Amino acid sequence: MIKFFSRFRQQLLSENKFSKYLLYAIGEIALVMIGILLALQVNNWNENRKKETLKNEYKTALINDYTKDTIQVNDRLLRNNLRIERINSLGDSLRNGHFNNLESYYRLYNEEFVGIRVTNVYNTNSFNLLISSGKIDLFDKDLRKELMELNRLQTFEKTVQDGNRDYLMDFMQNLASKYSYGSPLNKNITEQLLWKDVKVNDLPRDLVNYLQQERYTISRYLELTDDVLQQTELVLNLLHQTND
Known part of the structure; x- marks a missing residue:
């Protein structure tokens, strides 16, 4: 094909048909330009397709991570709300004098001195990869802003x-080191020895102080986690709307 065009140009020149040659040259240049533009268009299409594929992969990964977070967070919010209700109920009982002897405080100590979960472990691998790879620009400005706010x-x-x-x-x-489980009023010799020399009259005050601190810790957890949950749901809605 190249040899054909070359011979055709030489023929036009040899026949002194310069005007036709000029038109031919312009046409040939136009064909080359069209070829280049088509190649660029195909290349741009391929790049856009790759970006869209990568964007959808990140989108799917983020949705999976944030969905898992909402399940975890809702479960812990439920458990901690129940614990707050229990602490409030105990506070009412204390104010109403239902705990009126040391034995009742021993039972309270053994039954209510429990561990709680007041922190969350978020699934951030996809978000961290999105940031470290510099691919967050795959998403629009509004979604980027909400993703950063969630983080x-x-x-x-x-x-x-x-x-x-x-x-x-x-x-x-500190409470565990100060007071043993059980009760010094029990006839069990081991329990009596463990409670020996313990200032048992301090127990009501220490338990009330602990319950107040636990209530504050849980209340703060509920407040901050609810903010996270609302933002997570907002981001999930935006992700589901992307390219829908």
Whole structure:
């Protein structure tokens, strides 16, 4: 094909048909330009297709991560709301004088001195990869803003609640080191020995202080986690709407 065009050009020149040659040259240049433009168009189409495929992969991964987060968070919100109700009920009982002797406080200590979950572990692998790879620009401005806000709320919740949890754990450890389980009123010799020299009259005050601290820790968890949950649901809605 190239040899054919070359011979055709030489023939036009040899026959001194310059005007026809000029038209031919312009036509040939136009064909080359059209070929280049078509190649660029195909290349752009391929690049856009690759970006769209990658975007959908990230979209699917983010939806999976945030869906798992909502399941975990809703479960912990339910459990901690129930615990708050229990603490409030105990507070009413204390104010109404239902705990009127040391034995009732021993039972309270043994039954209510429980561990709680007041921090969340978020699924952030997909988001972290999106940021580290610089691919967050695959999504539009509004979604990028909400993704960053969700990450900020998750980080803030975890930072605050890690501190609150550690403080409450120290409180629990101090109580555990001060008071043994069981009751010094039991006839069990082991329990009597464990409670020997313990200032049992301090127990009501220490238990009330602990329950107040636990209530604060859970209330703060509920507040911060609810913010995270609302933002997570917003981001999930935006992700589902992407390219729908």
